Amino acid sequence: MSDTIxxxxFAKLPIRGEVITLEQSYQTIxxxxxYPKAERQLLGQALAANALMAEIIKIKGKIALQLQSPSTVKLLLTECDHQGHIRGLMHTNESNDGSELxxxxxxxxxxxxxxxEPEEGQRYQGVVPLENQNLAECLEDYFARSEQLPTSIQLYVNDNKVTGLFLQALPANSQQDISPEDKAGAFEHVKTLAETLEANEALNLSHQEILYRLFxxxxxxxxxxxxxxxQCSCSRQRNERALSTIEPSELVNMVKESGGQLELICDFCSSKEVFSEDDIMTLLSSNAPSDSVN
Structure with missing residues (x-):
């Protein structure tokens, strides 16, 4: 199945929306x-939410969603770029086998x-505390703080599939003829309807059927x-660049202590790149400054 967003x-309401379904990419990741059941479900929600944000923000580059805490979720990180390429990972401080999210x-x-992170231009990061009951509410809080735009996010997940529904009021300058009161009423109208969607409907209906059911x-x-x-962006070239940032003598010691080869494993996709002692020496040689004679 092809994953789509x-x-x-709405023709007569100052609101925009998105609907997403992830199945194949979610299962692959x-x-x-x-991951245990509860962890995979949280990661699935984050993947869908990240893709929804990437589509609404619309930059040529990538957008990352990161959760960190001293509690169970040590690190949850997802990324999505403007081409719809998505990846994600999660590290926890304790095992959650059999536990509920x-x-x-x-x-x-x-x-x-x-x-x-736009391909051209300045990198921007917004940080908010995790003070809500679920990820969707945390993201709604983020948009309220960063853009002052009423936003509603619904995320539905099971072991195999994720569906997300995103609603947001249009910026004020795009609907000059609508009063603030009417705009607020319109958003409350569609939000109330969206909240009637049941998980089994969201996870089994097509996008068109979901929208007809609600609106x-x-x-x-x-x-x-x-x-x-x-799609993971890891590569041998990226690993070479990472190794090049290590002090040469330390890098040589690392490869000797590891039995003559270094293994670098991608946190996202678990792919492995092996660098032999000869590979390391070639890398150091190519990066060494050359003497010039005037």
Whole structure:
């Protein structure tokens, strides 16, 4: 099944939306590390949320979603770029085999960071405390603080699939003829309808069926699908650049202590790159400054 995200708009309401389904990419990512059920569900929610943000913010580059806490969630990190390439990982401070997802306890005293990295231009990061009952509410809080735009996010997940629904009021300058009161009323209207969607409906209906189920009395335009797929940006060249940042004598000692070769394993996709002692010496030689004669 192809994973997709679609934008939609309301003809008579100052609101934009997105709906996303992840299945193949979600399963690929969580199976790479054999996450327990509750952990894979939280990671799945984050993957869908990240892709929704990447589509709404619309930059040429990537957007990362990161959760960190001294509690259960040591690190959760997802990334999505403008081409719909997505990846993610999760590290916990304790085993959660058989336990249920308890977001407030798992993220107690933690924080969430949204990092926007355009291919050209300045990197931006917004950080908010994790003070809500679930990830969707934390993201709604982020948009309220950073953009002052009413936002509603619904995330539904099971062992195999994730569905997300995103609603947001349009910026004030895009609807000058609508009063603040009418705008607030319109958003409350669609938010209330969205909250009636049941998990079994979200995870089994098509995007078109979901929107008809919720908003059939409103005039909604659903735009063409955009594909989302897992793709990791790791490579041998990236690993070489990382090794080049290590002091040469320390790097030589590392390869000798490891029996003549270094193994670098990607945290995201678990792919392995092996560097022999000859590879390391060649890397050091190519990076060594050359003497010039005037």
């Amino acid at each position: 679609q934008r939609f708009t 969580v199976e790479q590390h054999q 308890n977001f407030p306890n798992w993220t107690q005293n933690g924080q969430m960071a949204i990092t926007i 059939h009395q409103d005039e909604v335009t659903l735009y063409p699908e955009k594909s989302i797929e897992f």
